[in-house]
Amino acid sequence: MKNAFYAQSGGVTAVINASACGVIETARKFPDKIGTVYAGQNGIIGALMENLIDTSKESSADISALKHTPSGGFGSCRYKMKSLEDNKAEYQRLIEVFKAHNIGYFFYNGGGDSADTCLKVSQLSESMGYPIQAIHVPKTVDNDLPVTDNCPGFGSVAKYIAVSTMEASFDVASMAATSTKIFVLEVMGRHAGWIAAAGGLLDDSIPVVILFPEIKFDEKKFLAKVDANVKKFGYCTIVVSEGTQWPDGRFLAEQGTRDDFGHAQLGGAAPVVANLIKDALGHKYHWAVADYLQRAARHLSSKSDVQQAYALGEAAVNLAMEGKNSVMPAIIRTGNNPYTWEIGIGELKDIANVEKMMPMEYISDDGFGITEACREYLQPLIEGEDYPPYKNGLPDYVVMKKHIVAKKLPTFEV
C-alpha cells in the first residue's frame, strides 16, 4: 500500500480547493490501496523541503468545507521546476522524498507548467527505479490547457466578471444623464482574452466594449466605438484585459507614467483607457481593477465550475486506482443546451507546454466583442450558483490545521 502526495501549483482560484476535496475524499474511499494523502505545504516546494501536511489529521468536515473555500488550502507557490538537464537534482530530490514517505501517487493540481513537471516526475521515477503514478489535475483561471473543455477556476472568474460588468453597467446607466458615462473594468488574462470575453455575455441592451490581448489596440477605432455607444445608449462600459497592447507591443498600462521620484507607472490599463476617453470625448469616467477579487470570489462561483473541479479531483484518484500514469482527467463537452459533460482523459505528453489560445472566430469582426460561437462556449460555464455557508455575515471558509509530518531526510536548499 502506497501513500499519496497532492500539491497546488501557481495562482490559486475559487475552486482549486474543491479539487483538493475531490482528491482527498475519494482517496479515503480506498483505504486498502491508498494510505495517507500528504499535501505539499505551499505546493511543490513542500515536497522539495519535505514539508508534508498530513491530511488525515484534518476532520472530514474540514475536508468537505474545502469544497466551498477559495484559495489554496495547503498553500501554493510560483516555482517553476527547471528542465531536467538544468536541475536534475531537484527532480531526484522529489523522488527521494516520495520514496522516504512511501508515496506512490502524485496528484499535481495546476496549469501547463505543472503538467510538465508531473510528466517529468513520472518519467524520471521509472528510470530511478521507484515508479510513481503521476496524475495532473487541471486548474487555471487562464483557461489555456488543451484537451479539456475548460479549466476549473475559469468558469467562476467568468461569472464574476459577467455579473460585475452587468451590475456596474446598471449603475452607470442610472447616473449617465448628469454624471459618469464611462465605466472601465480591468480584468486578468495577460496572454489570452478568455476572461475579458466574459464581459460579452450580457445581452445587447448593455453596451460593452471589450479590449482583448489578441487584438492590438486601435485607439481611433476604439474611441469611435465608445462615442457611438454613448450616443446610442447614453453610456458605455469597457472591459479591458490587463494584457491589451499598443500596436508596438507594449502593454496599455506601460504608458511611461512616472511619479515625482521617477518611479515607473503605478497604474493598470483601466485608468489609461479611461483617460484616453476623457481626453478625446470629454466624458466623466469611473474605473475598477478587480485583480485578486475576481479569482478569489468563491461567494459567486459558478455551480458547474465547482462540480467540475470536484469531479476532476475525484477522477484523478480513480485513474490512479485504474493504474494510469502520466495522464490528466479532462472535461469533455457532450452537449450544449442543456450543457452536458463527462470526464475524459488526456496524455500529459499532449498537454505539457501546449497553450490553448482563444480562437479568433470567438472575437467579433470589429475586435470589440464576442461571437455567437464564443457565447455558446462560455454560457454554460457561468451557469448555476453554489453559495458557501455564511456565519456572522461572512462566508464560513475553512482553514486547514496543517499538521506537518516528521522529516526523514537531510535538509535540501530550494
Next chain:
Amino acid sequence: MKNAFYAQSGGVTAVINASACGVIETARKFPDKIGTVYAGQNGIIGALMENLIDTSKESSADISALKHTPSGGFGSCRYKMKSLEDNKAEYQRLIEVFKAHNIGYFFYNGGGDSADTCLKVSQLSESMGYPIQAIHVPKTVDNDLPVTDNCPGFGSVAKYIAVSTMEASFDVASMAATSTKIFVLEVMGRHAGWIAAAGGLLDDSIPVVILFPEIKFDEKKFLAKVDANVKKFGYCTIVVSEGTQWPDGRFLAEQGTRDDFGHAQLGGAAPVVANLIKDALGHKYHWAVADYLQRAARHLSSKSDVQQAYALGEAAVNLAMEGKNSVMPAIIRTGNNPYTWEIGIGELKDIANVEKMMPMEYISDDGFGITEACREYLQPLIEGEDYPPYKNGLPDYVVMKKHIVAKKLPTFEV
C-alpha cells in the same frame, strides 16, 4: 385625491430600488388616497424638466423585482439644487410641475443634500399656497445621515468589502511563501471611513491594516505595521479609503504622477500604497480598486440592508398617510445580539446638511483598525444574505419600461 412623486438622488446603491419598491407597493395599498406614483426620470431633473415616469404602467412583478435590482431603476442624478435665494425659480418650477400633475406627496430618496431640498420644497410649497407633504427616504453608501442608525446602501457595501477583503486575504495567504505578500484594496468614502472600517470585520487571524480618511497617513508608522504583519503572518492586507490623506492634506492618490504627456496622475490610492511598500520593504504586491463594483453588488447584499431599505420606503408612505410633512423615517436600533430595530422618525430640519462622522472611538489607538464598539455597530449591518434570482448564470435584474407622462407645461431649462 393626490398623486405622488418619487425621485432617486445622487450615487445609486445596491438597495435604493428596494426603497422605490417599498414606496410604490405601499402607495398601491392606498388607492383612495394616492392616485398615481410618478417617478422622476433621472431624479429631480425629471421633475424640473417634467419628465415624469408613470409607475402605474409598470407591472406588479416588475415593481417587485426592483427589490432585488441594484442601481437607480428610474435614473438618478448628481444635481444639487442651489439655495432658495440663488435660484428660487427652480423650486418654484418644481412646485408648478407638482401642481400641474396634482402631486401632493413628494418622496425624495437620497442623502444629506436631498434632505435639504426636500425640506425647502415643503417650506416653499406652503408659502406658495400649494402644500406638499415632503418625505425624505434615506439612502447613501457614505452612511453619514444623522438620526438613523445607518443608511440603506451602506450595509451592502460593507458586506461586499468585508467578504472581498476576506477572499483576497485567503488568496494572498496561500501565495505568500514564494510570491505576493501584500494585497491592497481601495474602497470608497472620500470624507468618512465607514466603508474602510468594514475591512476590520474579519477575525484577527487575518492581518488587515486600514487607512482611514480621518487619520492623516503616517508613512513610517504604517510601514512598520505592515512589516510586523508580514513577519508574523507571512503577508498583509491593506484596505485604503480613497479619501486617505498625506499629512499636508493632499489625497494619497495625488502623488504628482504625470504621464508622458504631462497629464495628472491616473491611478488611485491603492497603487501608491502598494509602491510605497515595495520600495521600503521589497514585497511583491497586488492591488485592486473596487469602485462601482462595491456599491452595485446586489449579488452580495446584506439581508438587513435590503429589509431596511424596503421598510423605509414603506414607512415614508405610511408617514404621508398619517399627515406627516418634512420628516424622514429612520432606523432605530433597539438591540444587538440579536440585532433588533424599529422605524422611527426624524425632522428634516435636524437632518438637512448635518453630517454624521465616524466617531473617533470607533478607530483603534494605532489608527489602523476598528475597536470593539465599532465592530458591535457594524456587525449586524452585514448580516444575512438576500440573493437575487438568476437566469442563464446572471442575476435577473429588472429594467423599468419608463412610460413618460404627457407634458402640461412649457419647457424649462436646467
